[in-house]
Amino acid sequence: MKYVDEFRDGELAKGLAKAIAAEVAPRRDYSFMEFCGGHTHAISRYGVGDLLPPNVRMIHGPGCPVCVLPIGRMDLAIRLALDRGVILCTYGDTLRIPASNGLSLLKAKAGVGNIGNIGSTRGDIRMVYSTTDALNIAREHPGREVVFLAIGFETTTPPTALAILQAHREDLQNFSVLCNHVLTPAAITHILESPEVRQYGTVPLDGFIGPAHVSTVIGSRPYEYFAEEYRKPVVIAGFEPLDVMQAICMLVRQVNQGRAEVENEFSRAVTREGNLKAQRLVSNVFELRRSFEWRGLGEVPYSALQIRAGFARFDAERRYGLNYVPVPDNKACECGAILRGVKKPRDCKIFGTVCTPENPMGSCMVSSEGACAAHYSFGRHKDFSGDGGNS
Amino acid sequence: MNGVRKRYLRPLDFKLGRVDMSHGAGGRAMAQLIDELFAAAFANDYLSQGNDGALLPAQGGRLVMATDAHVVSPLFFPGGDIGCLSIHGTINDVAVMGARPLWIAASFIIEEGFALGELKRIVDSMAEAAREASVPVVTGDTKVVESGKADGVFITTTAVGVVPEGVLLSGDRARPGDVVLVSGSLGDHGMAIMSRRENLTFAAPIVSDTAALHGMVANLLETGADIRVLRDPTRGGLATTLNEIARQSGVGMMLEEAAIPVKPVVAAACEFLGLDPLYVANEGKLVAICALADAKRLLSAMRRHPLGQDAAIIGKVQEDDHQFVQMNTSFGGRRIVDWLTGEQLPRIC
Numbered sequence: 001m002k003y004v005d006e007f008r009d010g011e012l013a014k015g016l017a018k019a020i021a022a023e024v025a026p027r028r029d030y031s032f033m034e035f036c037g038g039h040t041h042a043i044s045r046y047g048v049g050d051l052l053p054p055n056v057r058m059i060h061g062p063g064c065p066v067c068v069l070p071i072g073r074m075d076l077a078i079r080l081a082l083d084r085g086v087i088l089c090t091y092g093d094t095l096r097i098p099a100s101n102g103l104s105l106l107k108a109k110a111g112v113g114n115i116g117n118i119g120s121t122r123g124d125i126r127m128v129y130s131t132t133d134a135l136n137i138a139r140e141h142p143g144r145e146v147v148f149l150a151i152g153f154e155t156t157t158p159p160t161a162l163a164i165l166q167a168h169r170e171d172l173q174n175f176s177v178l179c180n181h182v183l184t185p186a187a188i189t190h191i192l193e194s195p196e197v198r199q200y201g202t203v204p205l206d207g208f209i210g211p212a213h214v215s216t217v218i219g220s221r222p223y224e225y226f227a228e229e230y231r232k233p234v235v236i237a238g239f240e241p242l243d244v245m246q247a248i249c250m251l252v253r254q255v256n257q258g259r260a261e262v263e264n265e266f267s268r269a270v271t272r273e274g275n276l277k278a279q280r281l282v283s284n285v286f287e288l289r290r291s292f293e294w295r296g297l298g299e300v301p302y303s304a305l306q307i308r309a310g311f312a313r314f315d316a317e318r319r320y321g322l323n324y325v326p327v328p329d330n331k332a333c334e335c336g337a338i339l340r341g342v343k344k345p346r347d348c349k350i351f352g353t354v355c356t357p358e359n360p361m362g363s364c365m366v367s368s369e370g371a372c373a374a375h376y377s378f379g380r381h382k383d384f385s386g387d388g389g390n391s
Numbered sequence: 392m393n394g395v396r397k398r399y400l401r402p403l404d405f406k407l408g409r410v411d412m413s414h415g416a417g418g419r420a421m422a423q424l425i426d427e428l429f430a431a432a433f434a435n436d437y438l439s440q441g442n443d444g445a446l447l448p449a450q451g452g453r454l455v456m457a458t459d460a461h462v463v464s465p466l467f468f469p470g471g472d473i474g475c476l477s478i479h480g481t482i483n484d485v486a487v488m489g490a491r492p493l494w495i496a497a498s499f500i501i502e503e504g505f506a507l508g509e510l511k512r513i514v515d516s517m518a519e520a521a522r523e524a525s526v527p528v529v530t531g532d533t534k535v536v537e538s539g540k541a542d543g544v545f546i547t548t549t550a551v552g553v554v555p556e557g558v559l560l561s562g563d564r565a566r567p568g569d570v571v572l573v574s575g576s577l578g579d580h581g582m583a584i585m586s587r588r589e590n591l592t593f594a595a596p597i598v599s600d601t602a603a604l605h606g607m608v609a610n611l612l613e614t615g616a617d618i619r620v621l622r623d624p625t626r627g628g629l630a631t632t633l634n635e636i637a638r639q640s641g642v643g644m645m646l647e648e649a650a651i652p653v654k655p656v657v658a659a660a661c662e663f664l665g666l667d668p669l670y671v672a673n674e675g676k677l678v679a680i681c682a683l684a685d686a687k688r689l690l691s692a693m694r695r696h697p698l699g700q701d702a703a704i705i706g707k708v709q710e711d712d713h714q715f716v717q718m719n720t721s722f723g724g725r726r727i728v729d730w731l732t733g734e735q736l737p738r739i740c
Binding site for chain 2: 001004008009010013014017044045046047048049050051129241357358368373376377378379380381384
């Protein structure tokens, strides 16, 4: 496959592995966080961890949109489908996110769950591949209310903005968006400000692999603050395994040379300014939310977007007068600590026993980009063979 | 079906006609549908007995029976349709038991309003597939449900076959040291369906691999190789099939990603849709596990068959209490190839 295989080449990987091994100082440890689920997935799927020296540790960050969506937000969506009878459109990954009372969108769709609670109602919940599909469903069912459950970081925000603008232009009366779009820089700040990183040093963090697709939209400039203010190197990298290896090599070099800069490994797609057209589009439709709850991170100020008042009728929260009620995670679930890099999936008591991809208790087990699901699906053999390390 | 006096009946309108509730009601309209469509297409001595069941000659030895419901959407796809698929799918389930398939039973659930012309296309395609495979459809059933209670047509087929003496293939027979083979490129059927569903067009169209495999199986058995397991990796793809075998046999496996055949266009389509070809359905491929000493012989027998030209040795069976199917990635790492989680592609067959 042209333009893809080049970034998965085993021979080049061997060469990079040698370069990293030659670069690392044997007496020190290196801990890097890959912020994005896309990187987590690539590391696990291609076995990148097997090519790294034992003193280079990768920490899986919170950059998986499915993983950070709190129970309370899923409850809002499920109630819309079950109580208000809307057609709820959503991306496939969100279907299995655990919500309150053992429900998920998938279960609400089938009409099972806590029987006393929902009786025999079934939610009309439909998986879509794009916001265009959701708009089409709204056009095809003028007599029904259609809500698009929007999730994701800066990458998926512009399509949602376009859908709202399109609905506005067409004067679609039955379409609205339940907006859960979140912001990458706010989450990185939150991690850097967390007591585990700042005070206790329980999460040693020597640098970040910066997002790939997110950075095509926001550019590399927003990360300069982290490099300057927190003295953490950031290397923006593509989602292919060679990109990840190259970025690790660049991070090791920065650490060794005492530098803390933003470097761009993904220069084939990312510029310093990013996609200005997309940025304008987003700021026309959305504004900052004062605060938003993230699973694992808690309330994070100015970390998410909401729909501007000018488009209020397309805002499902206003349209249906929804009130957000936070719901604590399952007590045994360690997703919070895992998302902050404090714990690894295998440190969680219910990992692989009660909590599996088929029956996820925590959100990190839902998407294949989640730290737990990636480790379970691709790397759990290492928990038994004793070679530990990266997965 | 013999009670209908044809000359008083207007023939079925296969151009504009539609299936209505009377076609499944057991009356004259149903008899006409059976006569003019099913009996005409499947014509054979057993079916023309015209009884509720087919009277078949008893066979010595061991029989295999397998059944398969087909609910694929869309009904017509590049390389095939629900009709030939419903014949191939069930024949293959019998064939991978090492059996020679003898007869097929077919049951139709048709949605009210379905075009008779499309039904005829489907039945003709089934009949042709059955003829090519030399496995007659000897009995059947037709039901019609109200509009909205099905999606066009669902077809359930059941096949019976006879296992030659001395042949024993079973998912619990894989042993450490055995070799894993596949008979050709993976993911063709699933991606043909997906490309049609999502209206994706590629420079080279992706065509379903739907095919009857009993001919190849007979050739493989003839080699005398010590074959432990044969299986057709349909829903859930190669990954799911190998995990099933690993669990049944209580073993692990180690695959070599670089050796697994995937067509570039299928790999590209999977990449585009975020799918892994190892989990995508096949309808004309075999997985074989055999003793190490016989692997090369089996591989060349596969390659000599027109359906097995891209056959490859892709890995080995190893001891593993956890029954992990693992893979050395082309990138140089190692990972698990786990069971499929959730549903990757609904209504693929």
